[in-house]
Amino acid sequence: MNWLSDNFYVLFDYITSATLWVWIGKTALRIAVIIIFAFVLKNVGKKVINAIFKERRNMPVKLSTNRREQTLKNLLNSVLSYGIMFIAIMMILDTFNVPIKTMLAGAGVAGLAIGFGAQSLVRDVIGGFFIIFEDQFSVGDYIEIGAIEGDVVAIGLRVTQLRSYYGQTYVIPNGNIDIVTNYSATNGFAMVEVNVPYESNIIQIENMIEETLQSLPEKYDMFVGTPVINGVQALELSNYVLRIRAETVPVMQWAGARAIRKEVKEDLFEQGISIPSPRMVVYPHDEQEPRLADR
Template sequence: MESIIENTWNYLTEPKLWMNIGTGALKIFLIIIIAMLLIRIGRKIIVRIFQNKSRGPFRITERRENTLKKLIENILKYTVYFTAFVMILDTLTIKIGPLLAGAGVAGLAIGFGAQNLVRDIISGFFIIFEDQFSVGDYILTSGVEGTVEEIGLRTTKIMSWTGEQHILPNGNVTQVTNYSVHNGLAIIDVNIPYESDFAEAEKIIEELGKTLPDKYEEIIRQPEIIGVQTLAASHYVIRVIAETLPAYQWAGARIIRKEIKEVLYKRGIEIPAPRLVMYSRNQEPTSLEMERDKEIE
């Protein structure tokens, strides 16, 4: 027992041991620092490359640029971290060959049950390759609506307009509605009471519409009056449409609705009120009711 304690004490107090530990710790520290520097330098190089894209023969849109930039940064980060991890294992005198071989066999076994993971990666590749949507686009997919924050090879992050972040596996993205590709169309229904003249209301709305494109950048063209959409009990409905910037059709509709309401109110056309028809039992029957009673008899 005393010999074991003595050998252990001699081993722990040996200068060579602490020299090896210090050297290994210094190597690990340097590996981590170099990995962080490589990632930072790589990000700057990526930004510089995309900044100079206008001088080269290949031109890409800003939305696709943001997507590719984020994807390349993620690939760089994962590659550097994996390489640093392997170097740290080698510094700790852990044999990498058998570990990688075992990981390969385990990966092959897991691969048979990782069909969803493979599907997510393949779907992510085609999302980026086909440019179905990009970072910054406003989309609707899988019951989630919001702005795309990040597109990875496995998942997509979407931020809803109320602040929630949704993370979707790319394999679940089977159908996408992209509101950021083409200009939007704002649709506004204006209720006009029957007492007001249609021509007068149409003239007022047209005069207002001429000023809106210069007043609001969201509205691209002058709003167009389609005509009378429906006839209700106390009013008729005039439908107005306007072309807006992509994903701004809802904001444009609110703006136009507010402006129309204010100008109609100033010109004496108020919001139509609901109408009720009162009938009294003691009221004498009209001539039409008397004729109808005779026909029944």
């Protein structure tokens, strides 16, 4: 009982001593200063980064695309935030006399051991650096990775997020990105094949379609130049196939193909030329001549 009471008085004296409260006050003040300094440094750093990219945007010669600048700016802001947070935590731990050097040395050894088991994570991070700094694609680009395609929503050091045409969001590890098709990097080409019946005059049909194609750049802003007819692509059972090729602005080749199909179909229909439908030949038992039946 005396041992318990003696320890209680010792603890009570320690809690009520001025030395403890002075240390608590100094420690709390130092932590508050560290947090405020980190907050101010983070805001100043973000303003500096934004000012740098704003100055680059006002330069007469554009060194990179706006989407890539936005991606790099977001990445630098993230690195700045994590770096300042790490330094602030180390300074706070040092306030409590935590052996920082010993912790860092131990973390280095542990990191080396963990690195062998986290090779996929390291591969993802390295892949993210190459994607960003080589400008393989940027946020807002429409790309295809394997069997997945969509708009780039976000690019991180570990994963890339795509949003498909139907609204699905795909999260792809950067280390798994091998071959990328970037539809936003250059102009696209709309390829359209028109079925024309053999009964029609091919020269007449080509002249009609060329007149239609000449008017498309004035109707649609997506076309770069006038679409052209490549010629007869194939000879089918009941029709031949004309191929049309049109250069469009990036990511608009599919809309351009739809516009070509619409305009060509309408003009041919006005000229009395219909798109051929599949046909089959029927041989009735009571007739000598074959009879054509539409299907």
